[in-house]
Amino acid sequence: MGAHTRETTRTPLQMAAFVLGIIFLAIGILGFIPGITTNYGALSWAGHHSDARLLGLFQVSVLHNIVHLLFGIAGVTLARTWTGARNFLIWGGAIYLVLWIYGLLISQTSPANFIPVNTADNWLHFLLGVVMIALGVVLSRRARARRPSSVI
Template identity: 45%
Template sequence: MTTASHHAHDFHVTRDHVRSAAMGMGVVFLLVGILGMIPGITTQYGGMAFASGSEALLFGAFQVSVLLNLVYLAMGAAGIWMSRGIMSARNFLMGSGVVLLVMWLYGVIVGDSVANVLSTNASTNWLNLILGIIAVGLGVAYAMRHRGGDAVR
C-alpha cells in the first residue's frame, strides 16, 4: 500500500494564482460597474442619482448610484492593470479588499441616512463585505505563502 505525500493535498498559492485572482476581481468590478449603468439590468433606472438618494437597483437588489458605479469601474480597471505583476496583483487584492471592507463598514454605519453618499443598501453592503473578505484573503494567502523571500513556484 502506498500513501500520497502530504504535499499532494496542499494548495499552493502561486504567482499565476495571485495574478489570475487580481484579473478576475478586476473583471468582476468592471462588470458590476458597467451593469449598474444599463437600464433593465438596473431596475428603477430613472431614480438613479449621482450619489446620495439613488433608488436604482442592480438586478433589482443591489442599490447603486453613478458614484458607486464609478468606484467599481475604477477598481476594475486597477485590478486588470495591476494583475500584470505579482506584487502589484497582491497589493491590488489587499488594497481593494480593504476599500470594500471600509465601504461595507461605512454603509452599515450610515444606513439610509443622507450621509450615505454611495447610496448603498443592505444587499450592496453584503456584497462589499463578501468581496472584501475574498480579496483580502487571497492577498494574505499569497503573502503568507511567500513571506521572507521564499522561492515561488
C-alpha cells in the same frame, strides 16, 4: 529576423486580481444598463435618493458605478505584477471592509449615504473584503513557499 514573442505567465495571485478587476468592470457597466438595473429612471448622480438597483437588489448611482469601473481598471492594471496584484487584493479588500463598516454605521436615508449603499451592498462589501484579503494572503504565501530559499 523572426518576430520575437514574449510569453508572460500570470501567477494565481495575478489571475485572481485580474479576474476580480474584470468582474468589477462588468458590474460598473451593468449598472448603466436598463433592465439589468431596475428603476433605471431613478438612477441619480449620487446619494441615497437613487432608487436604481443592480439586479433588482444592490442600490447604485452613477458615482457607485464609476467607483466599480475605477476599481476594475485598478485590478486589471495592478494584476500585471505580482506585487501590484497582492496590493490590489489586500488593500482593495481592506477598503471594502471599511465600506462595510461605513454602511453599517450610517443611516441609509441620511445624506452621509452618498455612494449609496443598502443592506445588500453592505454584506456584499463584507464578503468581497474577506475574500479579497484571503486571496491576497493565501496566494502570496503559496508563491513564497514555492520560491527556492537561498543557501548560505
